[in-house]
Amino acid sequence: MTEGKYIIALDQGTTSSRAVLFDTSGELLGIEQKEFTQIFPQAGWVEHDPEEIWETQLDVLKKLVRDHVADPKEIAAIGITNQRETTVVWDKNTGKPVYNAIVWQDTRTSNRQCRTLRKAGLEPYIRENTGLIIDSYFSGTKIMWILENVDGARGKADNGDLLFGTIDTWLVWKLTEGKVHATDYSNASRTLLFNIKTLQWDDHLLEGLAIPRNMLPEAKPSAADFGEFSYRNTRIPITGIAGDQQAALFGQQCFSPGMVKNTYGTGCFMLMNIGKTMRLSENNLLTTIGVGLADDISYAIEGSIFNAGAAVQWLRDGLKIIKSAPESKKLAEETKGNDEIFVVPAFAGLGAPYWDENARGAIFGLTRDTSYKHIVKATLESMAYQTKDVIIAIEKDAGKELLTLKVDGGAVANDYLMQFQADILQVPVERPEIIESTAQGAAYLAGIGCGLWKKEDLEKFRKLNAVFEPEMPAERAEKLYSRWKKAVERTMNWIDEDEAED
Ligand code: ADP
Numbered sequence: 001m002t003e004g005k006y007i008i009a010l011d012q013g014t015t016s017s018r019a020v021l022f023d024t025s026g027e028l029l030g031i032e033q034k035e036f037t038q039i040f041p042q043a044g045w046v047e048h049d050p051e052e053i054w055e056t057q058l059d060v061l062k063k064l065v066r067d068h069v070a071d072p073k074e075i076a077a078i079g080i081t082n083q084r085e086t087t088v089v090w091d092k093n094t095g096k097p098v099y100n101a102i103v104w105q106d107t108r109t110s111n112r113q114c115r116t117l118r119k120a121g122l123e124p125y126i127r128e129n130t131g132l133i134i135d136s137y138f139s140g141t142k143i144m145w146i147l148e149n150v151d152g153a154r155g156k157a158d159n160g161d162l163l164f165g166t167i168d169t170w171l172v173w174k175l176t177e178g179k180v181h182a183t184d185y186s187n188a189s190r191t192l193l194f195n196i197k198t199l200q201w202d203d204h205l206l207e208g209l210a211i212p213r214n215m216l217p218e219a220k221p222s223a224a225d226f227g228e229f230s231y232r233n234t235r236i237p238i239t240g241i242a243g244d245q246q247a248a249l250f251g252q253q254c255f256s257p258g259m260v261k262n263t264y265g266t267g268c269f270m271l272m273n274i275g276k277t278m279r280l281s282e283n284n285l286l287t288t289i290g291v292g293l294a295d296d297i298s299y300a301i302e303g304s305i306f307n308a309g310a311a312v313q314w315l316r317d318g319l320k321i322i323k324s325a326p327e328s329k330k331l332a333e334e335t336k337g338n339d340e341i342f343v344v345p346a347f348a349g350l351g352a353p354y355w356d357e358n359a360r361g362a363i364f365g366l367t368r369d370t371s372y373k374h375i376v377k378a379t380l381e382s383m384a385y386q387t388k389d390v391i392i393a394i395e396k397d398a399g400k401e402l403l404t405l406k407v408d409g410g411a412v413a414n415d416y417l418m419q420f421q422a423d424i425l426q427v428p429v430e431r432p433e434i435i436e437s438t439a440q441g442a443a444y445l446a447g448i449g450c451g452l453w454k455k456e457d458l459e460k461f462r463k464l465n466a467v468f469e470p471e472m473p474a475e476r477a478e479k480l481y482s483r484w485k486k487a488v489e490r491t492m493n494w495i496d497e498d499e500a501e502d
Contacts (some may be wrong), residue, residue, distance in 0.1 A: 004076025006069060007447050008236075009439035010057055012167050013244065014103065014266040015313070017056040019064040020439035024452060026078070026461030028434050030068045032060035032385035039100060044107040045346055047100035050088045053167065054174045065231070072234040078175075079240035079435060080226075081247035081438050082167035083480060084190045085141035089215070090170070091156065092163045095178060099150045101167070102142040105266075105306060109141035110357045113148075117141070122208050127280065129195045131287030133355065137304070139166060140192030140209050142259035147210070147257030157212050164215040166191070168241045175238060178419040180216045180227035185292035186246035188219040190359075194291055196299070207395055213456050221294040222246070223449035239449025242291055243267040244438045249300060250291045251441030252406045252432065253462055255455065258398060262387055264411035264440065267351070268308035270390045271300045272398060275473075283393035284353040291441070293448070293455070301397055303390030308383045310413045311345035315379055321372040329416045333378035337369045340480070341378040342385075342487040346494075353393040354488065358495040364487040380414065384421040385484040404428045404467075415468075423442050423472035424481060433463040 006029070011018040015038070021030040034056040039047040065072060085104035090097040117123070117134050130155070132138055143164055147154050156162050165173060169183045188194040188201075193211065195202040201216050220226070226238040242250060245263060249271045252261040257275035262268060273290055281301050290300035315322045322328050342364040349357040363375065372378055387405075395401055402425055412418060412435050422429040434440050447453040470477075 005074045007077055007079065007452070008061065008064065008075055008352070009079045009081060009446065010061060010171065010441040011244070011306060011436070011439040012053060012057055012171060014083045014105075017053060017060055018439065019057070019060040020443070021064055021068050022437055022440070022443040026458070028436065029137070030064055032059050033062040036165045044048045046103040046106040048086065048103055050090070050097045050170055053101065053144055054171065054391065057171060072232050072236060075236050076452055077237050077239040077446040077450035078229060079442035079449075080168050080171055080238065081083070081169070081242055081244050082187070083444035084166060084187060084243035084245065085137060085139050086167050087139045087146070088145045088165050088167065088170045089143060089153070089162055091161055092162060092178075095276065098153050098156070098162065099146050102145065104137055105348060106142070107136045107357060109145050110136040113141035113144045117208065120208055124204070125204065126192065126365070129475070130192055130205070131189065131196050131280065132192055133286070135355065136357070137351070138192040139191055140205070140211070143211050143215070144209050144454045160212070160267045162215050163217070164211075165217055168243070168450060169217045172238060172241070175229040176227035177230070179215040182226055182461070183217040183219055183221040184224070184241040185219055185289045185297070186222055186243040187241065189289040190243060191438070194219065196268060196287070199292070199297070219291045223293050223445045225449070237450055238446070240442055240445025240447070242441060242445055245271055245302065246289070246291050247441030247445070248408055248437040249273065249441065250444055251437035251439070252408060253458055256276065257401070258349070260402060261406045261408065261437070263409040264308055264383060264407060264417070265409040266308065266310045268305040268383055268387055270387065270394060272394050274299050274301050280396050281393070283396045284355060285390070285393050286352070286398060301394060303393060304347070305390060306351045307345040307347050307387045308386065309409070310347070311343065311379045311382060311412065314347070315376055319375070320485045322376060325411070326413065328376050328380055329414045332380050332416045335371070335373045335377050338365070338374060340483060341365045341374045342484055342486050343375060343378040343382045344491045345382050346491045350488070350492070352390050354492065356492045356495050359486070359491045360494040362487070362491045362495060364490070365483070380417045381420055383411065383417060384424045385481065387421060388481060389488075402427060404430050406430050406432070408432060408435050410435070418468045419471065422468040422470045424477050426470045426474055426477055428470070429468040430464055431466045431468070433465045
């Protein structure tokens with residue numbers, strides 16, 4: 001049992017690094033956040049600089065401690081949660097990355113590397129043993145790309161000089177000054193290399209992808225000893241890690257089978273706890289490790305939507321028709337006239353439940369009175385429609401209808417979106433007081449890992465901020481949704497297969 005007063009969660013997201021301070025009764029006391037550079041070297045490629053990720057993460061951690069904590073000894077533990085799948089490969093002798101981090105959204109491997117795996121007949125094995133599908137989204141083909149394309153990487157890897165990590169692993173390695181090379185089961189389960197039945201790296205897949213086993217971190221339960229961070233003469237233990245979506249599932253306390261949460265960040269990710277037995281989705285969803293405590297592994301079915309809040313960023317940075325994300329609410333509420341504009345933000349293909357890498361975005365239903373405000377509104381609504389697409393698949397897998405939806409993530413601050421979500425689903429949408437469920441989950445794991453809390457203690461921490469009840473007539477919701485389906489269909493297979501082969 002620790003004497004510390006605080007837990008710090010490091011929340012390394014796709015667009016920003018955050019550090020969040022919680023006290024021992026689960027109250028959120030402070031947040032620091034810093035955006036970092038998004039690198040787009042070519043169409044479909046997305047990279048981050050791993051050093052910048054580390055620097056921004058360390059900066060926000062230090063600032064949080066400086067502003068809120070009198071003595072670092074008061075920090076009982078650190079938990080980490082992170083953008084998943086994003087891949088870093090570094091030289092263990094110099095500590096330098098051999099290439100930028102290849103981000104989960106990056107589709108560069110969809111042709112060559114993914115096709116190689118399909119041709120090798122690995123698809124059924126991957127599905128059965130990792131719960132995933134062959135897609136550029138996951139880390140495995142990104143590692144392949146680095147080994148195939150970065151000068152000298154293959155030789156160094158074969159020599160045992162290179163290490164691979166998802167972002168949690170990279171941060172742990174940096175925080176512990178190179179002493180610990182580890183990950184947790186939830187992050188491991190997104191690599192395409194981890195057997196989620198045996199909880200081991202899978203030799204058959206490592207061979208299939210030509211990735212040396214010694215590049216891989218040790219995979220551990222999500223609440224465990226991940227080493228220590230030395231700061232101002234204090235050694236602070238790192239005792240919790242989970243990928244962002246699994247951390248949110250834990251933060252939202254979806255501990256029983258059938259419980260579902262949806263996180264609205266850069267992408268939208270819906271996860272349903274399916275209990276202790278690994279089961280494959282029959283409706284184009286993924287199976288993944290939920291949160292793996294040492295004696296309590298639970299599996300989850302997941303629907304991943306690639307572009308949600310990212311489409312709002314596109315309104316801001318690409319189209320420049322909003323100045324800030326929150327402004328989108330006001331503009332959506334100001335629209336008049338044509339109410340049936342549909343934005344399908346398939347910027348880099350579509351994720352669940354469509355899985356079409358060759359889809360591209362489009363706007364439908366334009367009329368002469370369509371204004372930029374309608375496009376803003378339709379972009380917000382696209383998050384709600386995509387969520388409904390995934391809920392329908394999840395309900396089929398669960399064999400029952402969802403009664404409420406628990407939400408979290410940056411974009412749920414938008415009341416227009418939340419109301420529209422309740423309307424289109426025709427079920428209540430529950431927004432918790434702390435919408436940083438991701439950080440909350442990492443803090444809970446760290447608290448459990450350092451002996452401060454037990455899972456049962458967490459229930460009293462959950463507080464609701466708002467419940468959005470459906471107001472739209474069901475018929476109207478149905479009509480809008482069927483239009484949406486039509487719009488999605490028209491964006492699919494936009495890129496011809498032979499074009500995609502180039
Ligand atoms: P991530 O962890 O993926 O970086 P966050 O949970 O921080 O994402 O959410 C940020 C995303 O949410 C951004 O893509 C942003 O465009 C979107 N967002 C933030 N606030 C709002 C808002 N008020 N309305 C709509 N979208 C928002």
